[in-house]
Amino acid sequence: xxxxxxxxxxxxxxxxxxxxxxxxxxxxxxxxxxxxxxxxxxxxxxxxxxxxxxxxxxxxxxxxxxxxxxxxxxxxxxxxxxxxxxxxxxxxxxxxxxxxxxxxxxxxxxxxxxxxxxxxxxxxxxxxxxxxxxxxxxxxxxxxxxxx
Amino acid sequence: xxxxxxxxxxxxxxxxxxxxxxxxxxxxxxxxxxxxxxxxxxxxxxxxxxxxxxxxxxxxxxxxxxxxxxxxxxxxxxxxxxxxxxxxxxxxxxxxxxxxxxxxxxxxxxxxxxxxxxxxxxxxxxxxxxxxxxxxxxxxxxxxxxxxxxxxxxxxxxxxxx
Numbered sequence: 001x002x003x004x005x006x007x008x009x010x011x012x013x014x015x016x017x018x019x020x021x022x023x024x025x026x027x028x029x030x031x032x033x034x035x036x037x038x039x040x041x042x043x044x045x046x047x048x049x050x051x052x053x054x055x056x057x058x059x060x061x062x063x064x065x066x067x068x069x070x071x072x073x074x075x076x077x078x079x080x081x082x083x084x085x086x087x088x089x090x091x092x093x094x095x096x097x098x099x100x101x102x103x104x105x106x107x108x109x110x111x112x113x114x115x116x117x118x119x120x121x122x123x124x125x126x127x128x129x130x131x132x133x134x135x136x137x138x139x140x141x142x143x144x145x146x147x148x
Numbered sequence: 149x150x151x152x153x154x155x156x157x158x159x160x161x162x163x164x165x166x167x168x169x170x171x172x173x174x175x176x177x178x179x180x181x182x183x184x185x186x187x188x189x190x191x192x193x194x195x196x197x198x199x200x201x202x203x204x205x206x207x208x209x210x211x212x213x214x215x216x217x218x219x220x221x222x223x224x225x226x227x228x229x230x231x232x233x234x235x236x237x238x239x240x241x242x243x244x245x246x247x248x249x250x251x252x253x254x255x256x257x258x259x260x261x262x263x264x265x266x267x268x269x270x271x272x273x274x275x276x277x278x279x280x281x282x283x284x285x286x287x288x289x290x291x292x293x294x295x296x297x298x299x300x301x302x303x304x305x306x307x308x309x310x
Contacts, residue, residue: 066203088299098294099208099210101236103234104236119232121301122203
């Protein structure tokens with residue numbers, strides 16, 4: 001848990017007390033003034049995965065603990081171009097077809113180069129599967145926790 | 149001394165006041181009318197919890213070519229927001245694409261994002277923003293059958309908290 005100092009606007013009373021009088025907003029009283037609050041930051045997740053020449057799931061989340069996909073990178077540290085495919089499946093098993101194509105399909109990554117994507121896609125009972133034309137590609141996943 | 153031991157457990161059973169910008173203001177609910185600060189580490193503190201709007205699970209969906217087809221229906225009531233549209237071309241040739249935001253009929257008068265432009269061979273078209281659904285729906289039409297697959301990110305409005 002991280003913490004920050006915040007100022008909430010309200011009616012001050014009783015001298016230097018750190019907590020001030022409640023202020024009514026939309027029918028509810030809120031205690032306001034300068035006070036210390038705790039900020040619950042969402043949990044972030046990032047990890048690299050090796051992409052092989054066979055379909056395999058790399059990352060995903062159950063419906064009960066969803067994640068928000070923020071960034072993907074496919075990195076090619078080898079000396080030759082390679083292609084890769086990504087699929088979004090509702091299970092960790094199975095062989096994806098084009099109907100599950102997700103962000104990239106037979107996409108080429110040059111030698112010592114990378115492919116990247118940024119955005120937001122919820123993973124709610126969804127799993128990313130990946131496959132490459134040869135060995136050597138690495139998939140970096142960055143995701144953020146969202147409320148279930 | 150604190151009012152609670154485990155902060156996370158306490159949040160789960162604490163009344164929450166919903167504020168704008170998706171912030172929950174947490175406090176000790178007193179007399180059924182007001183929130184007062186927690187006693188935490190010997191100090192009086194309120195707690196803010198930043199929450200995310202609800203997102204909805206979606207899978208890739210083919211964009212049909214014979215005519216424009218609905219990619220994301222309008223919500224039954226109220227509105228939802230599309231924040232990302234990712235369209236991948238699974239073929240080795242460029243494919244044209246039109247996207248529409250329309251209530252009843254997709255026409256050239258309600259295109260957005262890309263209006264007949266090409267998605268590169270084995271390439272990706274991405275639209276980012278905040279597109280309001282309801283009563284309008286999201287439509288798409290591809291220039292080639294079974295070539296383009298869209299993954300749409302849909303969430304509730306920002307001030308919706310669950």
